[in-house]
Amino acid sequence: MDWGIKNRMSQLIKSNGRCMYLPIDHGYFQGPTSKLERPGETIKPIIDYADALFCTRGVLRSCINPENSKPIILRVSGGASMVGKDLANEVLTTSLEEVIRLNASGVGISVFIGSDYEKETLHNLSKLVDEAERYGIPVMAVTAVGREMEKRDARYLALCCRIAAELGARVVKTYWCENFEKVTNGCPVPVVMAGGPKTNSDDEIFEFVHDGIQKGAIGVNLGRNIWQNENPVAMIRALRAIIHENASVKQAIDLFNTVKDEKKK
Ligand code: 5RP
Secondary structure (H helix, E strand, C coil): CCHHHHHHHHHHCCCCCCEEEEECCCHHHHCCCCCCCCHHHHHCCCHHHCCEEEECHHHHHHHCCCCCCCCEEEECEECCCCCCCCCCCCEECCCHHHHHHCCCCEEEEEECCCCCCHHHHHHHHHHHHHHHHHCCCCEEEEECCCCCHHHCCHHHHHHHHHHHHHCCCCEEEEECCCCCHHHHHCCCCCEEEECCCCCCCHHHHHHHHHHHHHCCCCEEECCHHHHCCCCHHHHHHHHHHHHHHCCCHHHHHHHHHHHHHHHHC
C-alpha cells in the first residue's frame, strides 16, 4: 500500500482498528430527510464523537466548516431519487478532481446487487476504484438494498460484501443481520454497519451494534438512529463506547441514560 492510501486509511480506521462514521448523505436521494433539513445544525452537538463524516459535496461545501472538520468520506454515487423509477439506477456524480480539491479522505459509492442495475453499479465501483486508487484515495462500497429490506439476510449480504471487496473496495458498508459472522468471515476487507430507518427501540440499536462488533465488524456508518433520536448526543456516545471502548450493551444503556439525564438538567 502506498503512503497516501495508508495515510487516508489511518484517518478512517483508528489505531484500535475501529471506526465510527456519521452519515448525513441521505438527502442525495431522499431530499430533506427529517432532522436533516439543516445538516450543519444537526451535526453540531454530535460531530465531536464521530471519526469521519459521510456526505455529498453539496452539503460539504455549504454546511461544513472547512477549517475544523473531521475526515470526510465523500458520497460520489447518485442520480436516482425516492420518487423516481428505480433507486438502483445510479451513476458516478463527482469527479476525482473534485474529490481531491475537497481533500476527502475517502469516497463512498452504492452497489445494488440483484437489482436491474447490478452490472452498471458494479461497473461504477470498478471504475471508481481504478481512478481513486491512482490518487491514493480509498473507496468504501455501500451494499444498498433500496426498498427491499427483506433481502437483508446473511447469505445475500455476504455475497454483496465479497463482490464489493473483490472489485477493490477498501471498506464495505452493509447492514447487520442474524449470523453476521458469515458476512465478516467471507469479506477480506473491513466491514462497517449501517443503521437503517429509525427504530422505536434504542436498546435494539445497542444490541445489534454490539453483536456486529463481536462478530467482526470494525464499526458503524450509522445516521438516522443517531440524529433522529430525541437524545442524539446520548446515542452517539453510547454507540461510541461499544465501538471504541468495548462497552457491553448494559454499559451502553447506562451511559445513554446518564448522558440523557445530564442533558435534561
Ligand atoms: C444512505 C446511506 C447511509 O449513509 C447509510 O444508510 C447509513 O445511514 P443510516 O444509518 O441512516 O441507514 O448510504 O444512502
